[in-house]
Amino acid sequence: MSKMEAYVETGMLVVGFLLIVAGCYCLIRTYHLLKIIIGVEVAMKAVTMFVILAGFINGKIALAQAFVITVIVIEVVVAVVAVGLAINLYRIYGNMDIRNLRKLKG
């Protein structure tokens, strides 16, 4: 393994972890429905990067690319459903505050 490759791998790993931490921080700190969805999507992007990194390390980059394209399609569908839920909640409550969701507890 050349030195350059090792730098790329470490860099991708660090950036991936930073993205996941950023997504989770967003999930914890914000009370806005759309911002929560954005945070989750950011974390999901980091995961696709891990898959590419895995393919890069073990030399099966074509397989990893096939995986990532599938994951991106799934992600979009999940995001559409999530935004649909957020829009319907907005129509009921008139705002996007997550603290409205307190009907169910116990």
Place this chain on the structure above:
Amino acid sequence: MQVIESSTVLIFAVPLVIFLINSLFSKRLAEKFSMGLAYVAPITQIVATAACFVQIAHLKQHDIIISWDLAGAVSMRFAVHTYSLVFLFCIALVSLASIMVANRTVPQKRTGFASLLMMLILGMNGIVMVTDLFSLYVFLEIVGISSFVLIAMFKSETGLEGAFKYLVMSVLASIMILTGLAFIFMQTGSLQYDHLEASALAGQSPTQLVLIYAAMILMIAGFAIKTGAVPFHSWLPDAHQSANTAVSVLLSGIVIKVAGIYGLIVITGFFGKLPGIKLTLFIMGTISIIIGALFALRQSHFKRIVAYSSVSQMGYILLGLSTVSMLGLLGAVAHVFNHATFKSTLFTNAAAVHEQTGTYDINELGGLEKKMGVTSFSSLAAFMSTAGIPPFAGFWSKLLIIMALWSSGARVFAAIALFASIFTAAYFLRLQRKVFFGKLRDQLAGITEIGGSVKLAQIMLTVVTIAAGLLFPFALLYFRGIGLL
């Protein structure tokens, strides 16, 4: 082989064709026939599963791999095991019960319900039959997406709330599972089950061990979220309570087991021998049993009690899996089957009670035994099976799990699992006493028994519960006799 191959094609093709037919016709036309057409999928699946079982018993072979060549370029491989047949049968049975309940509880948007149900069945069949981890993830997402929409599609305030909580937790679970998959892929270079089996634990350097452990932590946590095991259970009662009852039957009856437990079965099959994984599952299972039962004791919403009961029963299945032995796996799969029957019975009863009285609050109910005889009896049978009273099915599977725990040396956990059955009996006795026993309330004097397909579903599920209990030892002897155990 011919029989199994054509059965596999049917299991995948029928839901897909019904989905297409529903979408082809206009909304007004489809609304009339979609619910009737939906019955075709589970019934075909039951027949196909039975045919597969006969064939497997004839061939005396544990698992059979089927590969489809698509235009010679790509080949897809599916596997039929003895235990995936149990899962396929449960999927069909619970979906059948759900359609029967939906006949009463889903007044409009019937086409939407039927189409989404077909997607859900397709996704669950896929999870059970695929032969690599990435396909499992893809079908997991199909199941997840159709469940979110099924919970939210009636656009009630609580339904949207439950669906959003489920969605956020579920996306976190997919992030964890996919990261775990990436780590395993990094080390092995393939996600096929047979490649994993060969290279899972061979020749580890410390770095590789770190990667495998990271992957295991992430994947166990991800599948535990999908299962609703205790540290991750917060979404489960909310989603299962707020959904339409026909959807709750599906979610609690089968989705948590196929999406969560089946994934854990696959993982423990490959990596269960690593130290630490057993202990994690032991602790998670025990906490689930106790906390789920304690939370169920203090609820007053019929469906919420039954949903917390699911959390508690999932703990037993986790304990069975945690032994990583043949006996434990057998107990876990048997408990999956029993839980599918009795939990769908209880949710069907919740639907019956709500349809007739208009409330889920157990404090407003009482003495329904005299008015709703069938519902009361099926509820009693289901609760006896849940608590593990001897002639019923739940007793046998819990016995197998406790035996597996005892023989694997985890005697403390076996004792806890045994005594936690008292909590199960406590919360169901409370439910049964408040809803069905006692004096009939004056405002409930005009209540009648529910009729039609819901009653049929109750009778069908109760017969399966009781028959499974009475025939369980004979079934085990039969499986042993034909060499499948």
